[in-house]
Amino acid sequence: MNNTNEMTVSFSSNAQNEGFARMVVASFIAGTNPTLEEVSDVKTAVSEAVTNSIIHGYREKKGQVRINASVTGRKIYIEVIDEGEGIADVKKAMEPMYTSRPEEERSGMGFSFMEAFMDKIKVESGLGSGTTVKMWKEIGTAGRQFE
Amino acid sequence: MKKYDYSDGTLIYYLPKELDHYAAEKIKIGSEKVFESNDVKFLIFDFDKTLFMDSSGIGLITGRYRRVHDKGGKVYIVNVNQAIDKILKMSGIYRIIEKKETKEDIIREMVAGGYYE
Numbered sequence: 001m002n003n004t005n006e007m008t009v010s011f012s013s014n015a016q017n018e019g020f021a022r023m024v025v026a027s028f029i030a031g032t033n034p035t036l037e038e039v040s041d042v043k044t045a046v047s048e049a050v051t052n053s054i055i056h057g058y059r060e061k062k063g064q065v066r067i068n069a070s071v072t073g074r075k076i077y078i079e080v081i082d083e084g085e086g087i088a089d090v091k092k093a094m095e096p097m098y099t100s101r102p103e104e105e106r107s108g109m110g111f112s113f114m115e116a117f118m119d120k121i122k123v124e125s126g127l128g129s130g131t132t133v134k135m136w137k138e139i140g141t142a143g144r145q146f147e
Numbered sequence: 148m149k150k151y152d153y154s155d156g157t158l159i160y161y162l163p164k165e166l167d168h169y170a171a172e173k174i175k176i177g178s179e180k181v182f183e184s185n186d187v188k189f190l191i192f193d194f195d196k197t198l199f200m201d202s203s204g205i206g207l208i209t210g211r212y213r214r215v216h217d218k219g220g221k222v223y224i225v226n227v228n229q230a231i232d233k234i235l236k237m238s239g240i241y242r243i244i245e246k247k248e249t250k251e252d253i254i255r256e257m258v259a260g261g262y263y264e
Binding site: 044113 | 165237238
């Protein structure tokens with residue numbers, strides 16, 4: 001029997017929706033019985049991906065950011081999708097401290113945090129074709145590499 | 148709620164419950180005139196009310212750090228919870244900014260440094 005639970009949410013690319021996105025995902029994964037630290041990790045990763053979609057994907061333009069998430073047992077899978085301008089060089093964008101917009105005081109740590117707080121991430125993007133960030137995390141496996 | 152306090156060279160930011168890109172932008176804009184019209188020597192980020200922060204918070208802190216550091220000033224962080232401490236550690240920001248348990252600890256250090264009598 002397949003007991004996967006799924007959800008999809010779509011919202012305008014307004015910065016004020018960043019908090020909404022974190023809250024929705026945190027509520028959705030509650031059934032995996034995560035620790036406070038694990039909830040915080042997932043919220044941070046989602047916040048980074050959604051912020052990227054809003055400020056880099058869509059810039060000043062309006063668009064929709066979509067989150068697909070699923071939970072199977074204690075395994076979490078999250079997709080953050082935008083149809084914005086996309087990333088020309090994904091490898092470069094994922095380098096720690098790299099930012100395409102230094103004048104705006106971006107730290108360049110968004111992807112590093114996603115990688116650190118989730119078990120695995122994958123970024124699919126191309127100029128003009130939007131960006132999809134896929135993230136996996138299994139609750140209860142406690143990768144404590146930062147203690 | 149008061150977002151910051153300035154007096155006599157010391158600027159304290161009272162950071163919000165959730166310090167993300169949305170909040171960081173508002174704080175940057177709101178405090179710009181304080182930096183323009185004053186000589187900020189000590190800058191304190193107070194995380195007392197803050198439960199969540201992402202990399203936008205790091206951008207906010209490092210951006211303000213540059214302005215204060217260029218003038219020979221010092222930046223402190225106080226009242227951070229465990230989740231935020233983890234992010235601050237990972238970012239490497241403690242190499243340039245000092246964390247203190249309480250604001251009293253900062254004042255004590257400022258007095259010891261001869262800044263206050």
